[in-house]
Amino acid sequence: MLDEIFRPRPPGTRIVLGGANLHGLYVTHVDPAYDRLLARPDTLVILDGMPLVWMLRARGHKVERAHRTTWVDWLTDSFERAAREGKGVFVLGHAPEVLETGLALARARWPSLRIDGHHGFFDMTAGSAELEAVLARIAAAEPHFLVVGMGMPRQERFVDAYRERLAVPVVGLGGAAFAYFAGFEPTPPRWMGRWGLEWLHRLAADPRRMAHRYLLEPPLLAGHLARRAWTQRPQSP
Incomplete structure (x- = not known):
């Protein structure tokens, strides 16, 4: 990642480092700016969450724990x-x-x-x-x-x-x-991130601010994804 940040680039060009996690996936359904930004060709999307690694694996992508950063x-x-x-x-x-x-x-x-x-x-x-x-x-x-x-x-x-x-x-x-x-803010132990548990540390440290993100957004996101899957299902002849 550091090599990507500091490598020389032609004048006038730029790269955007955007993070993707469950919260971000939820935001894509409620704010088009987030989805639009991550879809641009000069945005490098970083896997910032083990749940996305697991979701990508379930869809057949060869993603490892080490790809999460x-x-x-x-x-x-x-x-x-x-x-x-x-x-x-x-x-x-x-x-x-x-x-x-x-x-x-x-x-x-x-x-x-x-x-x-x-x-x-x-x-x-x-x-x-x-x-x-x-x-x-x-x-x-x-x-x-x-x-x-x-x-x-x-x-x-x-x-x-x-x-x-x-x-x-x-x-x-x-x-x-x-x-x-x-x-x-207290830094979560790095092993928690590798095992998909960093959210638990952040929730315990600041429950009032993080409760919506970690307790309410996942089921809301599941509903969004289920509706999308239903609308995109193959139609019967």
Whole structure:
């Protein structure tokens, strides 16, 4: 993944790193921006959840446990490599306290790292003064790597709407990864992710916020998938 992030790209081209998990699969049924973004040819979809690995296997795809990866596994390594190669990083998202704490930690750990950011609480309406200020700040920073962590589907809506104005070679949909790095969310043990149990750790850590995602969305998603299968079934002659 790091080689993909840091490999040279022709000027004016970019790649979007988008994550796919059960929550994202549910969002595709309620927000077209997420589905549209992941379907674009310049979006690299990352398998961020064992349930999707199991679903793909059930459909005959040769997918292994090792194909499952998440930002928590390599965000820190990406900062280290950016510092070593002199590449800039911009973090867009999170609450101001989370952002500033994470930026301070990164600068202290890698003094040569060129990193900046802006919190995720701004007006994304096209033409708004706040949006224009954010886009101008990203452009002025000239990052190689933009990490957008505003949660699904807000982060996908932002990138889908304004990707052509982001002169950044790599745009990553990072979710809560930077909050983990900043120490504002407990990082699940990595073995839990490999066995499809990371959701249990996140639910226990923040039940009020995560209950809908992990307890209500799966049966709702099952209903969406069942309806799709029914409407796409072969018709009798």
